């Protein structure tokens with residue numbers, strides 16, 4: 001049943017080149033990242049954004065990778081900071097009729113798909129994701145057409161149009177139990193788009209998975225050899241790895257998990273030092289939640305390094321306090337999803353949320369151990 005080397009579809013994109021609209025390359029994204037603010041400016045913008053959230057009856061739903069001030073604003077105003085699974089659940093369940101989603105576009109789209117009657121705003125609609133960009137719906141539909149015998153499982157980091165074709169959506173926090181469940185039913189899987197997360201799930205479950213060949217530009221750059229060298233300098237450190245990272249990095253992990261699961265590991269594990277292989281925006285919340293612990297960035301340098309991201313997602317970095325103010329004050333940055341696509345995409349997200357709701361809480365909240373763990 002296991003495919004030792006799964007067949008794959010390849011979609012290579014050069015994120016240094018602008019697309020036709022000029023909107024999607026990393027250079028464009030970095031150019032839109034706002035300059036650092038003075039403490040006074042930060043305080044004033046935060047107060048203005050909080051006032052607008054209150055006045056518009058809106059709630060801020062933020063990802064752990066966005067600017068620390070935005071994360072703090074979300075917490076202080078009754079919103080949430082979380083991984084992509086919890087962002088989807090929180091937005092669906094909250095009574096506010098306006099959701100401001102600070103993250104990347106697929107997160108705003110998931111919120112709109114689950115809550116079509118709500119207004120979903122984003123600080124910058126150009127904030128996208130290399131996984132989403134690397135899986136265009138036309139090519140993906142052709143891939144699915146060629147393999148009608150397979151259950152289509154897509155990662156959350158995809159467009160609404162790609163989700164509309166899927167049977168299941170998963171996030172990094174629940175991909176493993178969901179694929180294990182499908183494998184136990186004897187299903188063969190078509191997986192898209194992240195080759196590293198897909199490879200990790202395939203190795204852990206032994207499922208038959210046909211893979212799309214996408215990657216996250218941030219996690220793809222973590223380096224196995226350099227991580228080995230860094231571990232020698234910090235022999236007591238626990239290694240925490242997001243599963244979008246390459247196999248050589250995942251194989252050295254004590255814990256593999258979603259952003260929320262990695263945060264939980266920093267808080268709960270009995271260790272002082274942690275080497276963390278995920279976007280360094282995550283460190284803001286980790287430092288707040290576990291102030292006495294030493295957090296070290298996993299290396300992105302070394303042989304073959306291109307450092308398009310240097311462990312920070314340019315599209316996440318585009319989210320700013322000023323963007324929150326502008327979208328609330330001027331109504332710009334609204335997420336709209338065509339109804340036929342929305343209603344088809346809703347099915348695969350609901351299937352995931354129903355599956356998660358039926359699990360014992362620990363099955364999803366728990367970080368995954370690799371079983372290979374660092375020595």
Ligand code: 13P
Nearest residue numbers: 083084085171172258259
């Ligand atoms: P999480 O669901 O783990 O927060 O991951 C989202 C993401 O985009 C990571 O790069």
Ligand code: SF4
Nearest residue numbers: 129130216217218313
């Ligand atoms: Fe996409 Fe990677 Fe950015 Fe996450 S960190 S949004 S997977 S490009």
